Amino acid sequence: xxxxDSTSFCFHALSAHRSRTSxxxxxxxxxxxxxxxxxxxxxxxxxxxxxxxxxxxxxMLIVVPGRAETTGAMPPLLGEIPRDLTLDDSLALYRxxxxxxxxxxxxxxxxxxxxxxxxELTVIGSxxxxxxxxxxxMLQGKFLPPGDPKRARQVCVLGEKAKNELFxxxxxxxxxxxxxxxxxxxxxVLKSAGAALGAGLNDAVVIPVAAAQALFNSNSxxxxxxxxxxxxxxxxxxxAMIKILRERHDGEDDVTVIQQDAMLATFDRIFSALTxxxxxxxxxxxxxxxxxxxxxxxxxxxxxxxxxxxxxAIGAHRRQIIQLFLLEAAMLAIFGAIIGLLIAYLMSSxxxxxxxxxxxxxxxxxxxxxxxxxxxxxxxxxxxPARNAAALNPVIALGKR
Numbered sequence: 001x002x003x004x005d006s007t008s009f010c011f012h013a014l015s016a017h018r019s020r021t022s023x024x025x026x027x028x029x030x031x032x033x034x035x036x037x038x039x040x041x042x043x044x045x046x047x048x049x050x051x052x053x054x055x056x057x058x059x060m061l062i063v064v065p066g067r068a069e070t071t072g073a074m075p076p077l078l079g080e081i082p083r084d085l086t087l088d089d090s091l092a093l094y095r096x097x098x099x100x101x102x103x104x105x106x107x108x109x110x111x112x113x114x115x116x117x118x119x120e121l122t123v124i125g126s127x128x129x130x131x132x133x134x135x136x137x138m139l140q141g142k143f144l145p146p147g148d149p150k151r152a153r154q155v156c157v158l159g160e161k162a163k164n165e166l167f168x169x170x171x172x173x174x175x176x177x178x179x180x181x182x183x184x185x186x187x188x189v190l191k192s193a194g195a196a197l198g199a200g201l202n203d204a205v206v207i208p209v210a211a212a213q214a215l216f217n218s219n220s221x222x223x224x225x226x227x228x229x230x231x232x233x234x235x236x237x238x239x240a241m242i243k244i245l246r247e248r249h250d251g252e253d254d255v256t257v258i259q260q261d262a263m264l265a266t267f268d269r270i271f272s273a274l275t276x277x278x279x280x281x282x283x284x285x286x287x288x289x290x291x292x293x294x295x296x297x298x299x300x301x302x303x304x305x306x307x308x309x310x311x312x313a314i315g316a317h318r319r320q321i322i323q324l325f326l327l328e329a330a331m332l333a334i335f336g337a338i339i340g341l342l343i344a345y346l347m348s349s350x351x352x353x354x355x356x357x358x359x360x361x362x363x364x365x366x367x368x369x370x371x372x373x374x375x376x377x378x379x380x381x382x383x384x385p386a387r388n389a390a391a392l393n394p395v396i397a398l399g400k401r
Contacts, residue, residue: 028336125212329382
């Protein structure tokens with residue numbers, strides 16, 4: 001039997017039982033679509049995080065309170081912190097000439113209100129250098145004014161979302177808001193930006209670090225962001241920072257200095273691993289689809305015994321019967337994979353329109369792996385029905401209707 005005849009035979013066999021064929025195509029297409037969509041979301045999350053951190057620049061260092069680690073890895077999540085990282089510690093870093101800017105951070109949450117409107121927002125205490133280190137952009141007004149960082153000025157800068165929630169379309173510059181029990185005058189609104197270093201500025205309020213210390217009754221800094229003068233100065237700045245803080249902390253290595261590039265590479269590896277893990281979980285649905293194909297084809301054999309007997313009566317060999325059923329399973333897998341890819345690209349397009357800031361990207365390998373896995377699954381689970389069909393006795397098969 002020629003290949004074109006085999007293909008035509010299988011096509012007519014599938015089209016003759018549309019409900020059964022549709023069920024198997026649906027199962028296979030859902031499996032393929034799941035693999036492609038979930039991997040696109042995982043890849044999009046990786047690209048989003050990488051772009052957010054990359055936008056901060058490659059010449060930034062992050063000082064975190066805790067046991068000293070200078071390898072670029074994240075600090076331990078558990079363990080006692082011997083000494084707080086203070087505002088004076090961060091200001092002492094300016095002794096190093098290879099350091100351009102130092103931005104101490106003190107973060108917390110607090111209710112922020114304007115008249116009857118109130119929202120629970122992230123409150124970030126920092127200095128004017130935070131604007132330069134984070135490469136922020138103002139939508140309206142100005143950022144925190146320069147001056148003595150130990151002076152608790154009652155001014156604040158709102159994120160764009162926070163401004164809209166508290167003031168709507170009205171003017172916010174010059175107005176007063178209440179944070180906890182303290183009043184702050186709005187002097188600026190930040191242009192919408194993504195989240196980085198655990199701080200989403202879109203729905204946050206930035207106040208002077210001294211005001212944040214008074215607001216939260218804390219002298220401990222959450223982080224200290226340090227920007228070196230250039231990329232070549234990073235190693236020198238890192239060594240100097242460790243030395244300065246060691247001297248201030250009685251010889252104790254109780255801070256972690258993280259390089260931006262090292263942290264970026266760590267997140268890149270984590271999200272890549274998560275993408276492959278999610279793809280593996282989604283591929284299980286292809287296995288379920290394969291089991292469905294096998295079971296439905298096994299049932300179909302009992303309904304097609306007369307057809308199989310007729311094929312054997314006119315001279316079809318056992319191998320040809322097996323090839324016919326395997327070709328039928330492969331066609332189901334291929335058509336299901338094509339439908340699944342169309343669904344996946346449609347869903348990715350919808351997600352991209354709903355979340356324009358999120359880079360929904362389908363990796364090149366994802367559709368290829370999904371289609372190959374679908375075809376392999378169809379063939380593997382089609383072997384048993386094919387062998388059962390080939391083993392039928394032609395005389396007995398012709399006698400069954």
